[in-house]
Amino acid sequence: MKVTIYCASSAQIHQKYFYATELLATTLAANKIKVVFGGGAEGLMGHLANTVVEQGGEIQGIMPHFMKEIEWAHPKVMDFIFTDTMSERKTLLYRDTDAIIALPGGTGTLEELFEVITLKRLGEFTRPIVILNTDNYYGPLQEMLERCVDEKFMNPQHLDMWSFVDHPSEVLPAIENMPDWSADALNYATLKQS
Numbered sequence: 001m002k003v004t005i006y007c008a009s010s011a012q013i014h015q016k017y018f019y020a021t022e023l024l025a026t027t028l029a030a031n032k033i034k035v036v037f038g039g040g041a042e043g044l045m046g047h048l049a050n051t052v053v054e055q056g057g058e059i060q061g062i063m064p065h066f067m068k069e070i071e072w073a074h075p076k077v078m079d080f081i082f083t084d085t086m087s088e089r090k091t092l093l094y095r096d097t098d099a100i101i102a103l104p105g106g107t108g109t110l111e112e113l114f115e116v117i118t119l120k121r122l123g124e125f126t127r128p129i130v131i132l133n134t135d136n137y138y139g140p141l142q143e144m145l146e147r148c149v150d151e152k153f154m155n156p157q158h159l160d161m162w163s164f165v166d167h168p169s170e171v172l173p174a175i176e177n178m179p180d181w182s183a184d185a186l187n188y189a190t191l192k193q194s
């Protein structure tokens, strides 16, 4: 099994986010689940990779060449794919993965997360998407997504596209229990005139 993790590059965030990342990384390594990530050495990305490597787990970084050139690539990660563009990087991050896990992050993480949610809505991506809501960091995002449905910008079925969990120990069960999703999602991707 292989999961993709989107997470923060910032090193200045509260320690609680590093702790949650460490717990998740330890669980993934213990379960022999390969981690694919953005390849960064700083912030939650850096801590994720350090922990997976320390625990003897498998990890792959995917990063555009220009980031490698400015030395953003994690030095302890041996398995790397370097891409020409950011969009190629994002495609490789979600293609062939068994699940997406979003940890707290800034616009980079949000962009990556929204891309896979949008592709899932169109049936182009069908795997589980789990959002780790450490200390309710993503509470406003959860409210916003639910508001999209309440105000009929999306269908109630779309609420099944993602799962918010509070604790790292809930991530793997959430992946396992995620409702099936298929390419048929395209049939109810938009709300038409009734």
Ligand code: AMP
Pocket (backbone or CB within 6 Å): 007, 008, 009, 010, 038, 039, 040, 041, 042, 067, 072, 073, 104, 105, 106, 107, 108, 109, 110
């Ligand atoms: P953010 O959640 O805004 O910190 O963004 C995380 C994403 O930003 C990563 O996947 C990268 O696209 C990019 N990024 C920003 N800073 C770095 C860094 N120091 N190393 C690697 N990627 C970075």
